[in-house]
Amino acid sequence: MTLDDATATLLAQLAAAGGPPMHEVTPVEARARIAGLAQLYPPGPEPDRSEDVLISGPGGELPARVLVPSNPRGILLYLHGGGWVVGSIAEHEALGRQLAEATRCTVVLASYRLAPEAPWPAAVDDAWAALTWVDAHRSELAVTGAPLVVAGDSAGGNLATILARRAREDSGPAIALQVLVYPVTDHDFDNASYTDPANQLALNRDTLRWFWDHYVAAEHRDHADVSPLRAEDLAGLPPAVVVTAEHDVLRDEGHAYAERLRAAGVAVDHRDFAGQMHGFFTMVGLLPAQGEALAHVAQLIDLHLAQEGAIR
Structure with missing residues (x-):
């Protein structure tokens, strides 16, 4: 299937704006470009309460934004994408507001x-x-005791998978569900989705290599905390919602990770969105499929949290 009309139009508009591809600019320039795109998003529904907090991390204090709906019945920790190089919580606030309203969960956008x-x-x-x-x-x-969902897109999806596995291995926080939106799970730049000419769009093979080269040295890339698809054991992880896009270089590794989870006995709901490209889930107000995907994810979160409540 070809790209849908809305995506093709958006890509044409971005191309008309000019400028070199992302892998030919500096990280600082790339961050400014992504921030500029996010300015096109509408603000999203107003939460009942919004608060900025600082989380103590190993390298210092980390900003986070807490978006609280009325009578929250769960918590959703969301980790933004951006190849570990670009992206911010501010650029994901519109999405976070949508998630808070649609899931009735407090959304914590963590940096x-x-x-x-x-x-x-x-x-x-x-x-x-x-x-x-x-x-x-x-x-x-x-x-008290609210169920916790870990979620993220792209590089944030990569981090969410790692949190779910580390929580299992280290007897860490109880996680009810993991939501993985076109997650990075491997470093194979030669699979079918990476090399398909139809997938060389806003995110392409060269850009992913650029992200990887900035993030982690080649000798560490087989580590399970870098490439979760290469983890030896995925049994006992929380149920997973996996979203992939048809025209995405990360499509095949997202499919493969969903299948690895299933093979390990983990309950998985995986949907591949036809005609879509990488990044569509966060493009609030720009692509109709974004709303469709958000509703899909929110419905599955609702089902899982309802089951969690019944168990409790």
């Missing part, structure tokens, strides 16, 4: 140190600090 200034494992360590902070504040963020 982490970016590469190349802070290479791996800084982002992993900061994400773990955010998870432990949320766990320690459950009764303040929602009801």
Whole structure:
């Protein structure tokens, strides 16, 4: 299937704006470009309460934004994407507001140190600090014992998978569900989705290589806390919602990770969105499929949290 009309139009508009591809600019320039795109998003629904907090991390204090709906019944820790190099909580606030309203969960948008200034494992360590902070504040963020969902897109999805596995291995916080939106799970730049000419769009093979080169040295890339698809054991992890996009270089590794989870006995709901490209889930107000995907994820979160409540 070809790209849908809305995506093709958006890509044409971005191309008309000019400028070199992301992998030919500096990280600082790339961050400014992504921040400029986010200014096109509408603000999103107003939460009942919004608060900025600082989380103590191994490299210093980490800003986080807490978006609280009326009578929250759960907590959703969201880790933004951006190849571990770009992205911010401010650029994801519109999405966070949508998630808070649609799921009736308190959404915590957590930041982490970016590469190349802070290479791996800084982002992993900061994400773990955010998870432990949320766990320690459950009764303040929602009801006492509220179920906790970890979620993220792209590099944030990578971090969410790592948190779920580390929590299992280290007897860490109880996680009810992991939501993985086109997650980075491997460093295979030669699979079918990476090399498909139809997938060389806003995010392409060269850009991913640029992200990886800034984030982690080649000798560490097989580590499970870098490439979760290469983890030896995925049994006993929380149920997973996996979203992938048809025209995304990360499509095949997202499919593969969903299948690895299933093979390990983990309950998985995986949907591949036809005609979509990488990044569509966060493009609030720009792509119709964004709303469709958000509703899909919110419905599955609702089902899982309803089951969690029944168990409790």
